[in-house]
Amino acid sequence: SMRKAYSFADFIPGEKNFFPVETIRRIALGEEPLGKFNQLVLWGESSSGKTHLLRALANELITSNRASVFFCTPEELKTHYDITKNNRRARQRILAHNVLIVDDLQKIYSMPALQDELVLLFDAMHEDNRQLVFAGLHKPGEAKDLHLRLRSRLEEGLCLAIKEADLEVRTHYVTAQCAAIGLALSKNQILTLAARFESLRQLNGIIKRLSAYSSLTQRELLDSDFESMVRHAG
Numbered sequence: 001s002m003r004k005a006y007s008f009a010d011f012i013p014g015e016k017n018f019f020p021v022e023t024i025r026r027i028a029l030g031e032e033p034l035g036k037f038n039q040l041v042l043w044g045e046s047s048s049g050k051t052h053l054l055r056a057l058a059n060e061l062i063t064s065n066r067a068s069v070f071f072c073t074p075e076e077l078k079t080h081y082d083i084t085k086n087n088r089r090a091r092q093r094i095l096a097h098n099v100l101i102v103d104d105l106q107k108i109y110s111m112p113a114l115q116d117e118l119v120l121l122f123d124a125m126h127e128d129n130r131q132l133v134f135a136g137l138h139k140p141g142e143a144k145d146l147h148l149r150l151r152s153r154l155e156e157g158l159c160l161a162i163k164e165a166d167l168e169v170r171t172h173y174v175t176a177q178c179a180a181i182g183l184a185l186s187k188n189q190i191l192t193l194a195a196r197f198e199s200l201r202q203l204n205g206i207i208k209r210l211s212a213y214s215s216l217t218q219r220e221l222l223d224s225d226f227e228s229m230v231r232h233a234g
Contacts, residue, residue, distance in 0.1 A: 006032035006055035105136030
């Protein structure tokens with residue numbers, strides 16, 4: 001299940017993401033009380049690891065019984081309201097949780113009614129000092145398509161940039177992934193992958209392809225196999 005898939009153990013932060021990762025980890029493990037860092041806003045490019053961190057936070061809070069979490073994207077939030085068909089009831093169901101996490105916040109830009117609803121949810125939870133966490137592509141102050149009421153609330157929070165994995169982090173990631181699935185790559189091949197593919201998502205894809213090829217051919221990858229697959233990868 002998705003709950004088990006994400007943890008802090010398999011997130012490699014790198015120096016530049018130390019502060020945001022450590023902040024979220026401390027909240028997850030109960031080393032900081034919920035609501036102390038309210039509202040927490042992560043922003044950064046796609047595939048920088050924001051979703052991984054939010055999922056790891058939710059999993060840790062749920063599995064340790066520290067909190068009940070409502071985790072959604074704007075589309076999922078909209079679906080929740082559409083299915084419930086009653087705004088007040090839909091709102092009460094969300095407010096029965098003590099943590100609200102909204103991922104992919106940029107998708108709410110085109111949903112004005114939902115932005116208004118999120119302001120209502122925000123205020124109700126904030127007043128009770130319940131934890132609010134948001135993640136999106138843009139720093140709140142630069143998110144021009146957010147209504148002023150929502151934007152100003154987010155700007156007052158602890159806004160943390162999540163930066164894309166650098167070469168050192170990507171090298172660690174490739175090494176760890178290969179070890180986990182038993183794919184034997186040379187040091188040089190590991191460095192080639194880390195240098196060539198800038199996102200962990202792309203790296204994950206190429207490692208899976210190399211592994212599948214290796215088990216199909218039932219032999220170690222030849223340099224020529226490796227070079228040809230890397231050359232043809234996106």
